[in-house]
Amino acid sequence: MNRRLPVIAGLTLAGLLGLPAIAQAPVRFEAVEQAREALDAARQQQRNARARGERLEQRAARSREASEKARAEAAALAARVQQAEAGIAASEARLALADREKRMLDRKLARRRTPLVRLTAALQSMSSRPLALSALQPGSLRDLVYTRAVLDSTIPLVREKTSALRGDLERARALQAEARQALADRRESEEVLLRRRKELVALAEQERLRARQAAGGADREAQRALVLAEQAIDLDELVGRLEAAGSLRERLAMLPGPVPRPADPGAARVAVTPPSPEPSATEPPARYLLPVAGEITAGFGEASASGQRQAGIALAARPRAQVVAPGAGRVGFAGPYRGFGRIVIIEHANGWTTLVTGLEILDVAVGQNVTAGSPLGLAPTRRGEVTLELRQGGEPVNPLDHLR
Known part of the structure; x- marks a missing residue:
């Protein structure tokens, strides 16, 4: 058995348990925070547009006057269009956030890759030589006992440290699933947006025609x-x-x-006092x-x-x-x-x-x-x-x- 094997195993385990293997550039979190802020803003816009659309739809249902009902319906549909736009923005922000988190996770996993590769190579080399042959080689038994002692004392720590690694791998798979769902949501929101825009264009054209007919001097x-x-x-x-x-x-x-003409020419004229205009309000x-x-x-x-x-x-x-x-x-x-x-x-x-x-x-x-x-x-x-x-x-x- 190679006499360097115990040394390699010990150094590899030490690297896995916390010693830096390769110098890495510091991870930047600004891009992730910006993506989270964009996602929060898009979701808030989506909620606001949904609430406005529901309120306007209720108003249109209560309206008895045709013109007021038409305006409320058009405004409600415009709110639904903005809701779909916000849905697309939210999906894009989710996709960007998942992508940036995955890149950060890839950097984190890259820092752990070198000691893991060394440990795997050492363990594979140990497992390829039968124990009986190792005992016949001079010095191998002492090296084997030393390596076994190192492994017995550090394997529990290895399991503890690699549990976080397993969690990171699970997180990577979850981020991939999140990215696929964000793409599906964006496609759905785009289809809804296209349909509602067509409805809104037709409704807006009808409203313009009604307004033009109502106002002859338009x-x-x-x-x-x-x-x-x-x-x-x-x-x-x-x-x-x-x-x-x-x-x-x-x-x-x-x-x-105009003051109406009296029915009886001999009747006394009644002075009509025009109403005094009220002071104009200044409310927005x-x-x-x-x-x-x-x-x-x-x-x-x-x-x-x-x-x-x-x-x-x-x-x-x-x-x-x-x-x-x-x-x-x-x-x-x-x-x-x-x-x-x-x-x-x-x-x-x-x-x-x-x-x-x-x-x-x-x-x-x-x-x-x-x-x-x-x-x-x-x-x-x-x-x-x-x-x-x-x-x-x-x-x-x-x-x-x-x-x-």
Whole structure:
């Protein structure tokens, strides 16, 4: 028997029990933590969209007015679309998390591989020589007794240490199963998303047609909005002009109607006093939400590269993500605007205005009434930013302060 065998066995066992075999780069945990945060965020978005969809479906079932029912149904379907999008994001985050955890586990197992290989080779060499032949070789019996003593004292420790290794191998198999399930869930969510998007496109088109039929002057108003967009120097001026037009429209609507002619010409005229308008309230929209699910890439008031302060927030949207109306109101502008893609301006009650930019496809028209969660359109095909601005009386305010 090889005289080096006891030495090899002893050193190999020592390495297995804790001595470093090969210098390894330190394991980084930042990527795993980022994947966990992305998974938590996607699951929260999924829960929020599901709850909003259920609430809107109940509202649509209770609605008696056809237009209100249609808006609630469209908003509910848009919420279901966002729920499916969040499901895809959650599956992708689960897949990334499983992949990164498996890579960390592979590094951990690689550090243990060298002492395990040495121990296996030593044990195989020992088992290949019969005990009777080892006893006939000079010095082999002493080496065998020494090796046996080493093994008897360390085998319990080997079992204890390798139990963690067995657990790591089980974890590796579980991570592979998790990755396969995440892929299956993503495919299912993609199929649901495709089906619900088709339903939403059809429903949004019906809503636009109903809005156009209900408002005979909608085309003229849309034309005026386009003229204002061409005349405005920048986006701030466009929003200001639309706010002024919306305020004028509200004041005209509050004017009293014509006084009816008395039936008896000789009857005394009764002076009709027009109702005094109540002071305008300043309450923000009762329900306000983000137009698209995504990470906030620029906060309110942050300085841009040009030094200009952000008048709103920017959200990183998934490709072709569903964009919804943040609050209830009336569409004052919907169309392309130079440098901002397709934009939507929504006039809320009490002098509040919302501006959403960065859309590629629009599902609303000027003059259309929307509710919180109504579909506005889709984000760009490539990953991009959708911006949200909320103004009160023309002054930008932080939209995050009014989410509810």
